[in-house]
Amino acid sequence: MSFRLLTKAWRQRTQSKNHTAFSHILLRSFSHKSERFSRPSFGIAFDIDGVILLGNTPVGGSPAALRKLYDTQGRMKIPYVFLTNGGGIPEAKRASQLSQLLGLSVSPSQVLQGHSPFRQLVDRFEHELVVAVGKGEPASVMSEYGFKNVISIDEYASRFENIDPLAPYKKWTTKLAAPQNPKFDKNGLRIDVFSERVQAAFVVSDPVDWSRDIQVLCDILKTGGLPGRNVGMQPQLYFANDDLEYQTKFPSERLGMGAFRIALESIFNRTHSHSLEYTSFGKPHPSVFKNAATVLQQHVPQVYEDFNDINHKNTQHFQTLYMVGDNPAVDIRGARQTGHPWFSILTRTGVFKGKENHDKFPADLVVDTVEEAVDYILAKESA
Numbered sequence: 001m002s003f004r005l006l007t008k009a010w011r012q013r014t015q016s017k018n019h020t021a022f023s024h025i026l027l028r029s030f031s032h033k034s035e036r037f038s039r040p041s042f043g044i045a046f047d048i049d050g051v052i053l054l055g056n057t058p059v060g061g062s063p064a065a066l067r068k069l070y071d072t073q074g075r076m077k078i079p080y081v082f083l084t085n086g087g088g089i090p091e092a093k094r095a096s097q098l099s100q101l102l103g104l105s106v107s108p109s110q111v112l113q114g115h116s117p118f119r120q121l122v123d124r125f126e127h128e129l130v131v132a133v134g135k136g137e138p139a140s141v142m143s144e145y146g147f148k149n150v151i152s153i154d155e156y157a158s159r160f161e162n163i164d165p166l167a168p169y170k171k172w173t174t175k176l177a178a179p180q181n182p183k184f185d186k187n188g189l190r191i192d193v194f195s196e197r198v199q200a201a202f203v204v205s206d207p208v209d210w211s212r213d214i215q216v217l218c219d220i221l222k223t224g225g226l227p228g229r230n231v232g233m234q235p236q237l238y239f240a241n242d243d244l245e246y247q248t249k250f251p252s253e254r255l256g257m258g259a260f261r262i263a264l265e266s267i268f269n270r271t272h273s274h275s276l277e278y279t280s281f282g283k284p285h286p287s288v289f290k291n292a293a294t295v296l297q298q299h300v301p302q303v304y305e306d307f308n309d310i311n312h313k314n315t316q317h318f319q320t321l322y323m324v325g326d327n328p329a330v331d332i333r334g335a336r337q338t339g340h341p342w343f344s345i346l347t348r349t350g351v352f353k354g355k356e357n358h359d360k361f362p363a364d365l366v367v368d369t370v371e372e373a374v375d376y377i378l379a380k381e382s383a
Contacts, residue, residue: 041318041319041320041381042078042318042319042320042321042322042377042381043078043079043080043081043293043296043297043299043318043321043322044069044078044079044080044081044321044322044324044374044377045080045081045082045083045112045289045292045296045321045322045323045324046080046081046082046083046324046325046370047082047083047084047283047323047324047325047326047327047331047350048082048084048086048098049084049086049246049247049248049326049350050246050247050325050326050327050347050349050350050351051324051325051326051347051349051350051370052066052082052098052102052370053101054247054248054249054349054350055248055249056097056101057249058101058102059349059350059369059370060347060349060368060369060370060371060372061369061370061371062102062370062371063102063103063104064371065369065370065371065373065374065375066080066102066104066374067103067104068374068375068378069374070104074105076299078378079296079297079299079300080110080296080299081110081111081112081292081295081296081299082098082106082110082111082112083112083283083288083289083292083323084111084112084113084114085113085114085240085241085243085246085256085257085282085283085330086113086114086205086246087113087114087115087116087134087136087141087204087205087240088134088135088136088137088138088141088204088205088206089136089137089140089141090108090137090140090141090144091108091109091111091112091113091116092108093137094108094111094113095107095108095110095111098111109295109298109299110295110299112288112291112292112295113240114205114240114241114257114281114282114283115141115202115204115205115240115281116291117281117287117288117291118141118142118145118202118204118238118240118281119145119146121200121238122145122146122147125147125199125200125236126146126147126148126149127148127149128149128199128200129149129150129151129191129193129196129197129198129199129225130142130147130149130150130151130198130199130200130201130202131150131151131152131153131156131198131200131201131202131220132150132151132152132153132202132204133152133153133201133202133203133204133205133207133213133217134203134204134205134206134207134208134240135205135206135207135208136204136205138152138153138202138204138205139151139152139155141204142202142204149191151191151193153201153207153212153213153216153217156193156198156216157212157216159193159194160193160216160227160228163215163216163219163227164211164212164215164216165215166211166212167212170209194226195226197224197225197226197232197235198220198225198226198235199225199235199236200235200236200237200238201217201220201221201235201236201237201238202238202240203237203238203239203240203257203260203261204240205240205257206256206257206260207257207260210260210263213260214260214263214264214267217237217264218264218267218268218271218272220235221234221235221237221268221272221276222234222268222271222272231272231273234274234276234277236277236279237276237277237278237279238278238279238280238281239257239261239278239279239280239281239282240257240281240282241256241257241258241280241281241282241283242257242258242261242280242282243256243257243258243282243327243330244256244258244259244262244329245258245259245327245351246327246350246351247326247327247350247351253351261278261280264276265278282330283325283330283331283334284329284330284331284333284334284337285334286334286337286338288334289321289323289334289335289338289342290338292321293318293321293341296318296321297317297318300317318341319341320341320342320343320381321341321342321343322342322343322344322345322373322377323335323342323343323344323345324345324347324370324373324374325344325345325346325347325350326346326347326348326349326350326351326352327350327351327352328346328351328352328358328360328361328362328363329360329361331344331346332344332346332358332361332362332363333361336361343364343365344363344364344365345363345364345365345366345367345373345376345377346358346363346365346366346367347366347367347368347369347370347372347373348366348367348368348369349368349369349370
């Protein structure tokens with residue numbers, strides 16, 4: 001089938017919403033291509049929040065869209081990954097959650113979260129005291145990556161009496177999750193936080209108690225890792241992402257880790273003689289997209305059993321890599337900055353809701369849903 005006919009079919013489907021006719025053409029054409037070719041020419045990276053899910057609810061026909069990437073036996077035919085700035089739980093647990101919500105078998109290696117690059121810093125801080133900040137299980141995440149001396153900010157703050165002056169006025173309580181941290185036992189923390197300096201703080205996921213976390217982080221960062229002491233050299237500070245906003249079930253966007261970073265930096269710089277130093281990871285940094293390309297290449301042998309004659313070193317296997325996202329400033333900007341072979345697709349199910357393309361960070365294609373994005377990709381690649 002020619003590209004012109006497939007494009008025409010896709011456009012007719014978008015205009016008339018006749019899913020049945022288009023799906024028949026698409027599946028028939030794509031099955032012929034799968035039989036003829038063993039070497040894949042493309043891979044797909046999906047953002048999660050606002051594209052695949054809103055909260056814990058699938059959006060945009062995402063379960064049906066992803067099922068099109070599998071054969072009738074349930075085997076993945078098209079290499080794809082989830083590329084998200086979110087996190088707070090280990091990749092294996094996120095993969096299990098996605099599998100249940102979407103009705104698919106998602107492997108941990110397909111989940112690339114904002115804090116996944118923290119693995120690269122294990123050699124530097126493996127045995128040093130580090131503080132993990134954020135919702136979920138930040139200390140468990142860091143422990144699984146190989147950090148041997150990690151403590152959550154919840155546990156750390158609990159050791160200092162009166163470090164949070166607003167604690168008596170807070171109606172919620174924080175339970176210390178002992179199993180999350182091997183340094184925590186029934187007798188209390190083995191880490192001596194009063195004499196051992198914090199060498200680095202990692203903001204793994206969106207902080208929950210902003211007032212306490214900003215206060216405690218300022219204490220750590222201004223005193224060289226020992227709250228309540230004299231001013232010292234600032235420990236290292238890392239953010240898993242710098243998202244100002246993200247989409248949830250609430251109609252308008254919610255403040256993200258980037259907003260927390262701005263608040264922390266502003267307060268630190270007003271109360272300290274030196275400006276805050278930090279490193280941010282996550283999209284839109286090109287390194288994140290380059291890593292996603294590497295991971296997608298690693299999934300190729302699993303998808304195509306006869307793909308054994310390719311030199312995997314220094315070889316570009318994909319003619320096109322698709323980034324499907326809802327945030328122009330993060331997903332689209334990152335794909336465009338990284339350049340070839342990335343092709344950006346913007347959905348209207350999350351942060352972006354405009355009728356036309358985004359003016360500052362325009363995507364290569366704008367669609368309503370992730371299902372339309374997948375239909376377009378398969379039609380284009382089957383031509």
